[in-house]
Amino acid sequence: MRNWEPPADLTRLLQALADDVVAATEAEVAGSVTTGFFSRKALALIIRMRGLIEDAIEEPAEAADRPLMPELDAAGEVRQRPH
């Protein structure tokens, strides 16, 4: 299990779609939020993301001392369990 990897077909698909998202043109991104509803939702999301980024940048010391994500921390514990 230590060497478990996501299946190749899933990884290939996700990477191809991720590359698509990175390469999306400005017009395509802007076009995804043209209507008022999506526009408002997107703006709220962007404001929150900027807040998160600013918090992370302004508090690097706290971030460095942060606990690991619980799931990843627990993964280490599971790894140590005797068979």
Next chain:
Amino acid sequence: MERFTLRADKLNVTAEPGRDVAVAIRALSNNDLLRLKALARLWTRGMPGALGWADVMQEAITRALDGSRKWPSGVPILSFLSGVMRSICDDHWRFEMREARVIARDADVADVGGAHVGAASPDPERVVAAAQALSDIYQLFASDNAALKVISGLADGLSAAEICEAYGMSEREYDTTRKRMRRALLRCEFDWS
């Protein structure tokens, strides 16, 4: 031209770890942030457990800033953050699969005195995990037959030309389908969690 093309080698690296990454992340345009959200949502799609896209994005930014993940020279910042998120999600998948196996093993021991422990198996957890994630992506494009063909081809590792040939699609149809898919990925779910 577009800000997502900001590369590590275009920035002055200072003595403070993660400072150049901080500059690049802070410089992300609104459209870049929508791309970043779409990437986080994509990598966490169908993922088991309670880890959400915002958690993964935040963790990726934190790892980039604290230097635990280095931003390679020449790599666009969005591609770099996408890779970090992929790595976090892979770790999470491993954890979930490991947990499932521990539970299954404990159940086996209780049921049959450990007779099946160590027995060869076709790794059913892997099959189930893949099916869950793929199903989630297929569901996103369920009403778009052309997109489903493209997804199937991409999952099989086919090139654009091979997908067109395999499914009888014209180049133009393929391009417009990929454009619809990009728009769907960018638009879906603007909620925080």
